Amino acid sequence: MKIIKLSPLFYPIFFLIPAFLYANVGGASGSNIFTIAEGNYSDPTYKIVSAASLGDPVFSGSVSSSSNSDKNITFATGTDENNNTTYPFFAAGSFKPDVQLPEVNLSVTVGSGAVSSITAPTYRNMFQASGVGFTNAPEVIISPSDGGGDTATATASINADGKVTGFTITAGGTAYTTAPDVTIVGGPHFARVADETSQYYGRCFLITNNSRTNLTLDMSNLADGESTNVSTYFPDGTSVEVIPAATLGTIFGAYYAPTNWGSATSWRGTTGNTVDWVYVYDPSLGGYTKYVHIAGSNLYGWYSRDKRYGVKCNNTVVYPDEAFIIARRSSNTVTLESAINFDDTPTQIYLPAENNSFIANNPFGMDLLLTEIIPSTEIADSGNAKFRAGDSSDDTDMDSITVLAGSTWKKYWYKSGVNSGITTLMKAGAKNPGGAIAASDLFIGSGSVTALASCTNAAGTSLVTNYNDGNYTKISISGTTANLTGFTVTLSNIQGYMLSDDGANELNATTLQTVDTNGTGSVVYSNISGNFEVVGGGSGYIVVEKQRDVNFKNEGSPAWSIGNVGAGYDTSSSTATWYAIGGGGSGGKGTVTTNGSGQYSSFGLTAGGSGYTSAPQIIISGGGWRYTDSSSQDDVVVGSSDGLIIYRDANSGVKTFIEANNPTAE
Numbered sequence: 001m002k003i004i005k006l007s008p009l010f011y012p013i014f015f016l017i018p019a020f021l022y023a024n025v026g027g028a029s030g031s032n033i034f035t036i037a038e039g040n041y042s043d044p045t046y047k048i049v050s051a052a053s054l055g056d057p058v059f060s061g062s063v064s065s066s067s068n069s070d071k072n073i074t075f076a077t078g079t080d081e082n083n084n085t086t087y088p089f090f091a092a093g094s095f096k097p098d099v100q101l102p103e104v105n106l107s108v109t110v111g112s113g114a115v116s117s118i119t120a121p122t123y124r125n126m127f128q129a130s131g132v133g134f135t136n137a138p139e140v141i142i143s144p145s146d147g148g149g150d151t152a153t154a155t156a157s158i159n160a161d162g163k164v165t166g167f168t169i170t171a172g173g174t175a176y177t178t179a180p181d182v183t184i185v186g187g188p189h190f191a192r193v194a195d196e197t198s199q200y201y202g203r204c205f206l207i208t209n210n211s212r213t214n215l216t217l218d219m220s221n222l223a224d225g226e227s228t229n230v231s232t233y234f235p236d237g238t239s240v241e242v243i244p245a246a247t248l249g250t251i252f253g254a255y256y257a258p259t260n261w262g263s264a265t266s267w268r269g270t271t272g273n274t275v276d277w278v279y280v281y282d283p284s285l286g287g288y289t290k291y292v293h294i295a296g297s298n299l300y301g302w303y304s305r306d307k308r309y310g311v312k313c314n315n316t317v318v319y320p321d322e323a324f325i326i327a328r329r330s331s332n333t334v335t336l337e338s339a340i341n342f343d344d345t346p347t348q349i350y351l352p353a354e355n356n357s358f359i360a361n362n363p364f365g366m367d368l369l370l371t372e373i374i375p376s377t378e379i380a381d382s383g384n385a386k387f388r389a390g391d392s393s394d395d396t397d398m399d400s401i402t403v404l405a406g407s408t409w410k411k412y413w414y415k416s417g418v419n420s421g422i423t424t425l426m427k428a429g430a431k432n433p434g435g436a437i438a439a440s441d442l443f444i445g446s447g448s449v450t451a452l453a454s455c456t457n458a459a460g461t462s463l464v465t466n467y468n469d470g471n472y473t474k475i476s477i478s479g480t481t482a483n484l485t486g487f488t489v490t491l492s493n494i495q496g497y498m499l500s501d502d503g504a505n506e507l508n509a510t511t512l513q514t515v516d517t518n519g520t521g522s523v524v525y526s527n528i529s530g531n532f533e534v535v536g537g538g539s540g541y542i543v544v545e546k547q548r549d550v551n552f553k554n555e556g557s558p559a560w561s562i563g564n565v566g567a568g569y570d571t572s573s574s575t576a577t578w579y580a581i582g583g584g585g586s587g588g589k590g591t592v593t594t595n596g597s598g599q600y601s602s603f604g605l606t607a608g609g610s611g612y613t614s615a616p617q618i619i620i621s622g623g624g625w626r627y628t629d630s631s632s633q634d635d636v637v638v639g640s641s642d643g644l645i646i647y648r649d650a651n652s653g654v655k656t657f658i659e660a661n662n663p664t665a666e
Contacts, residue, residue, distance in 0.1 A: 039330045044485035045328040047641025048359055048404055057241035058185050058240050060194065061088055065236060065390040070230040073191065073240065074214040087212040090139035093208040094186040095215070095242070099133055099162075100249075100315055106167075108179040114172030115142060115152040118182055120164075133162025139185040140167060149175025156184065174562050188245035188317045196237040203233060204246065206318050215242070221319070224654040248278065248291060248302045262402065278302075279325040280316055281358070288325070291316065310381050325359065349374070351387065351399075351646070353652040356513040358644045369579060370412060371621035371634040372589055373644065374401065376422040377568075378658040379414050379622065385500030386658065388650030389416040393628050397651050403636070411635070418575050419568075419622030425601050426566030426592065428578060428618040431486030435586035436608030442618060443487055444600045446561035447479015449494060452528065454503065458536035468503025468548045473528055474541055481539045484562065486615075489542060494529050494557045496550025497521035506551060516550060526550045564622075565599040575623035578603065579635050583616030585609050589635070592620060 007159045039045035051214040075088040092100070109117040118140075142152045152173030157166045164184065173180075190204040195368055206218040219228045226232075235238065244250070249600045277290040301312045318324060380386040390398025390413050395497045400413045414420065426444065433441040454470035456462040464470040475491070497506045498521050505514035506521025527549050536543035542560070554557075569576055571594055580588030587609025595601040621634035638644070 023307050027363065036326060037333050038329045039328040040331065041329055046404070047326045047328070048644075048645075049324055051207050057077070057095070057192075058189070058238075059088060059242040061240060063234045063236055063238045063240060064232045066234055067233055071208075071217050071219055071230050073217065073230055073234045075240075076137045077213060082545040084212060089212050090185065090217075091134070091136035091209055092211045092390050093135035094138050095189045095210045097188045097208065097245075097315060097317060099187045100312065106182050108182060109457045110176045110179050113145075113147065113149065113177070114175060115153070115154070115169055115180065115454055116172060117169065118154055118167040118252070134158050134186060135165070138164070139663070141183040141185060142173070143180040143182075145173050145175045146180070147175030147177050148334055149173060152176070152180065154182075163317050165262060179584075183308075183347065187564055188247055188315055190245050190320070191217055191234075191244055192241045193233060193238065194241045198233075198238060200233045203244075206319075207316060223350070223656045229466050239638055246318045246320070247314060248280065248316045248318070251318065252278070252302075253294065263493050263525075265360075275564055276330055278328040279327065281324070282292055282358060290327075316496060319516040346657070349646075349658050351653070351658050352386075352648045353655045354648055357645055357647045359643060366640050367618055368405070368637055368638050369581070369621070369634065370401075370625050370636040372619060373638060374414075374658070375425060376622035376624075378419050379422070379624070381416045381420045384650070384652050384654045385656045387414065388653065389414040389418075389420045389624065391416050394664045395625065396649060399650050400647050402647070403638055404645070405639055410627055412623075412625055412633055415626050417646065418624030419570050419572075420624060421568045422566065422622060424564065424566050424567035426576065427564040427602075427621060428603075429562040430580065430583075430615045430618050432583070432607075432615045433585075433612045435585075435587070435612060436610050437605075438608060439590060439603040439605045442578065442603050443482065443484065444563035445480045445482070445567055446559065446565075447477050449477055449491065449552075449558035449560055450554065451476035452494070452496070452526075452548050452550070454548045455543065457544070458543055460536050460538075460541060464503075468499055470478060471534070471545060471547060472543050473546050473548045475528070475560070476541050478540070479560070483539070484534045484542050485537045487534050487562050489530050489534050489544070490531050490561045491559070492561075494526040494550070494552070495523055495556050495558065496526055496552045498524045499551060503548070513636040523555065526552075563600075565594075567598055568596045569598045569600075569622075571596050571598050574604065575632075576632060577606075577623045577632065578619050579619045580609060580612070580616040581619055583612045583614045585616065586611030588612065588616065599649060 036047045037045045044151035063073045065074045067074070077088070080084040080086050089095075104414050107117075107119045109119075134245060137158050139155045140154045140156050144151045147227045150171070150173045152169065155168050155170055156164050157168065172369075192204045195198045195201060200351055206217050207223070207323050208218050209216040217230055219230065222228065234575060275292050277292055279288040279290050281288050289304050291301050291302045301314045302316065303311070304313050304316075374387050378386050379389055381389050388397065388399045390400075393411075394415060395413070397414075398413055400411050402409055402411045419529040428442045428444050430443075431441050452458075452474075453462040453474045454468045455472045455474050456464060456470040456559060458472060462470070462471065464476065467601065497504070497519060498509050500507055500514060506518050507514055509522035509524055526624060528546050530542065532544040532546060534542045535545050569592075574591040574593045576592040576594065578590050578592055587607055589609070590602035590606045593601045593604065621632075623632045623634055625633045625636070627633045627636075
């Protein structure tokens with residue numbers, strides 16, 4: 001089989017190829033609408049696009065057992081109100097990747113509030129020309145009644161070739177005023193680890209087959225050294241979601257030209273030099289293959305010259321947030337809408353093995369600094385499992401990242417010896433500077449909590465001595481004499497004797513009865529734990545707007561913190577740099593000086609910027625990103641829809657996952 005590589009002689013902007021894979025976790029979703037300008041054979045227009053997983057889970061449940069030899073995970077059956085057995089999955093074989101779903105644009109008839117028929121045009125019922133399809137009739141899901149009545153139900157019929165031939169209404173439902181949506185459950189799906197306590201939370205595994213109680217998984221898409229045992233990722237009790245996989249057909253449309261590209265003439269799907277191509281990474285081939293959409297005769301769909309001639313490729317799977325390349329050679333501009341995820345959890349970046357390249361869009365769907373894409377903790381001068389730094393732009397033993405912004409490609413690399421041994425990132429808190437930002441508007445520190453007192457004002461001067469009915473709590477702290485008003489502080493392990501609602505007495509937590517003597521009530525964790533804005537303060541104390549609920553007991557290491565001093569930074573220079581992002585302003589940046597232990601010591605100011613109306617986010621970078629051999633490029637902005645190519649040239653570099661620094665995470 002032939003693996004498509006784009007020759008640098010003919011396509012100079014593509015001296016690198018292939019795909020950056022993100023093991024994303026859930027989050028809010030949205031869409032990214034962009035245009036692709038016209039191109040031609042000698043000068044194509046390229047766009048890097050990523051595809052999120054499609055739709056809601058079709059199943060959620062917990063693993064009851066697993067089989068490493070069969071690569072199966074099994075789920076328990078149940079019983080209904082009639083004592084009949086219920087099964088986790090409607091039909092065996094529904095999730096096989098070679099099951100070709102139709103482009104579901106069904107005609108649904110509603111009369112007198114009930115669904116009376118579901119039909120489909122013949123051309124939209126072509127699952128696969130060779131006849132491979134469902135082994136059992138798939139589940140049909142009809143959306144609930146928009147008038148608040150009963151939901152309609154239906155079943156599907158298939159023929160000997162496994163193609164859906166029709167639908168039977170088993171219950172018409174009630175109070176429908178418009179035609180409902182109809183979903184056929186089948187085709188490529190992923191099993192996703194949905195257990196937030198799992199270290200593999202968010203990892204997706206392609207389902208290769210299923211029975212009514214178990215899923216068979218593809219365990220080939222793993223990093224070097226990772227276990228191939230399904231029980232490693234799905235031990236008994238693990239929460240699992242089955243989610244639809246994005247494919248060429250579901251992203252662009254399977255029949256006729258891509259449905260979200262406008263008219264059928266927008267996409268050039270003929271043969272010859274003016275064909276528009278989509279390049280998708282194929283793990284089985286170890287590289288990118290190119291696909292073309294053909295509309296005509298009985299060929300409607302996606303095909304590839306790199307696979308067996310005449311085999312429809314509508315079901316080519318694109319892993320969650322994996323990227324693909326669109327090469328536009330037609331002479332008109334088109335608009336594309338791509339689904340994206342706005343995630344609030346850690347994202348793992350798939351770093352390929354030596355001499356491999358992978359591509360993607362910006363993983364977070366928002367403008368980021370280059371230093372946020374690959375955090376400083378994932379960069380090293382040596383070693384095989386991190387992004388490798390280099391000595392110069394010509395170093396042949398380093399990794400690089402190329403950013404496509406519009407039609408411009410720029411290659412960036414990280415300079416060896418410039419904070420390339422960071423083990424813990426510095427994090428800084430900031431307060432509202434009210435205009436330009438100053439170094440004093442930033443803070444990193446921590447210490448102990450030594451006392452709590454109720455008060456009625458933010459200054460902490462009107463103390464309430466006998467009760468806790470003040471709306472504020474004055475917290476005595478050690479570790480700094482600075483006034484922390486305006487910063488957000490994290491309080492942890494605050495304990496004390498449980499108080500009654502009015503604060504007059506301590507309580508027994510079991511009986512909720514008052515005790516005779518203070519200091520003998522039940523010791524509990526206080527609600528004064530978590531993140532709070534400091535509304536007042538001075539030397540040795542802060543004030544938060546939260547009612548005190550315990551008589552403080554100095555037990556269990558009660559603590560406060562703002563940011564993190566980090567570890568592993570250079571001790572002999574101030575190459576670490578901070579940037580103020582958001583807060584209504586721009587331009588604020590400066591340096592970070594470290595101590596002899598490679599931790600934060602102080603902030604310097606390079607530029608105050610302007611226009612800040614609220615507390616900005618502070619990004620601290622190592623300072624080592626370069627373009628060619630120029631000065632630091634850590635603050636280069638990677639746009640929300642910019643494309644990325646990571647090239648793994650580090651000698652003996654292994655496939656691995658590194659964790660990106662999600663700017664939306666708490």
